[in-house]
Amino acid sequence: MMKKKVLGLVISNRKLGNSEILLKEIMKSIPEECDCELIRLTELKIEPCTACYVCLQEGKECKLTDDFNYVFNKIKQAxxxxxxxxxxxxxxxxxxxxxxxxxxxxxxxxxxxxxxxCILVIPFGIKGWEGYTRAAVQVLPRLMQMKLIDCWQVEATLPAESLLQAGNLEYAQSLGKSLFKADAYQPGIRECPFCGSDLFRLGTDRRIECPICGSEGFLQDDNIPLWPDPEQSRFTAANLEEHFNGWLKEMKHKFHEEKAQLKEVQRPYRDDDWWVKP
Ligand SMILES: Cc1cc2nc3c(=O)[nH]c(=O)nc-3n(C[C@H](O)[C@H](O)[C@H](O)COP(=O)(O)O)c2cc1C
Incomplete structure (x- = not known):
């Protein structure tokens, strides 16, 4: 039987830091023999998107000649x-x-x-400085429609410190052991039930909105949010299809139709060459 492929993306330059050793511990704990690969993303060249939209076309890859397509294909194969x-x-x-x-x-x-x-491991140095991370990290796995198993925020400042804290080694091992059989992560009652974000936009009359998946709910008398409609989440397969294959492609047509008019708007700014570079 073909061995399963497990890909670890380490997004930290710190060698043998918390992200790296926790991912390695999870990988080592997977009961079946797998092909494990690690990519330290910070060592690769990932350039800013040029907004050409070529990647939306069938059978076309990103045109930038950096390391993105390599990572993209590794993620696909994993x-x-x-x-x-x-x-x-x-x-x-x-x-x-x-x-x-x-x-x-x-x-x-x-x-x-x-x-x-998909498992997200998120080391952080100090309680109260987690900021907007939990909300922001949801976007990538949700866009890829992966089964998010855990979104583990681990307090640890110094490299490898995470594994000095009681319970973390065992927790990493349990994630590895159940990687291929675990249910999807269940957000808590104070998190968005559809994407797991813990930040909300406050509206009038107790209404709240999840800024990540766009779902709307309201705060009940006990301050626990109620979210009536799961189909509102922008991350359902149907809504993602509509946005990326529908709306965005329409925008591309609109751009071609209105190109001449848009160029006219740009014209007075074309010669303002105040750019500086090091
Ligand atoms: C530039 C920089 C900014 C940081 N900002 C925060 C922060 O805002 N909140 C926090 O809790 N920890 C912060 N930290 C601490 C790291 O999250 C922490 O050391 C973590 O363990 C690093 O993971 P690593 O060992 O995988 O690199 C920061 C560290 C660096 C180097």
Whole structure:
């Protein structure tokens, strides 16, 4: 039988830091023999998206000649994805967002990734400085329609410190042991039940909105949110299809139709060449 492939993305430059050793511990604990591969994303070249939208077209890859397509194809081929991403200045490490921005062709990627297990491991240095991370990290696995097994925020400042804390070694091992048989992570009652975000936009009359998946709910008398309609989440397969294959492609047509008019708007700014570079 073919061995399953497990890919670990380490989004930290720190060698043998918390992201790296926790991912390795999870990998070592998988009961069946797997092909394990690690990519330290911060060592690769991931350039900013140029907004050309080529990746939305059938059979077309991103045109940028950096390492993105390599990572994209590795993610596609993997049977499970582990991501270790530390908190930097109240959010996930910037490379996580760089990668997420490049996954515009996510509906195509989801043909390979949907339903496959994904674990997020998120080391952070100090309680109260987690910021918006938990909300922000949901986007990538949800776009890929993966089965998010856990979104583990681990308090640890120093490299490897996470494994000095009681219980963390065992927890990492339990994640590895159940990687291919665990149910999807169940968000708590104070998290968005559809995407797991723990941040909400406050409206009038007790209404709240999840800024990540766009679902709308309201706060009940006990302050526990109620979310009536799961189909509102932008991350359902149907809503993602409608956004990326419907709305975005329509925008591309609109752009071609209105190109001349848009160029006219740009014209007075064309010669304002105040750019500087080091
Ligand atoms: C530039 C930088 C910014 C950081 N910002 C935060 C932060 O906002 N909140 C926090 O809890 N920890 C913060 N940390 C601490 C790291 O999240 C923590 O050391 C973590 O264990 C690093 O994971 P690693 O060992 O996998 O690199 C920061 C660390 C660095 C280097």
């Amino acid at each position: 049977d499970a994805l582990l991501i270790g991403v530390p908190i930097y200045l109240l959010g996930p490490h910037g490379y996580y967002k760089m990668l997420t921005d490049r996954v515009l062709g996510s509906v195509k990627l989801a043909e390979s990734t949907a339903g496959k297990p």
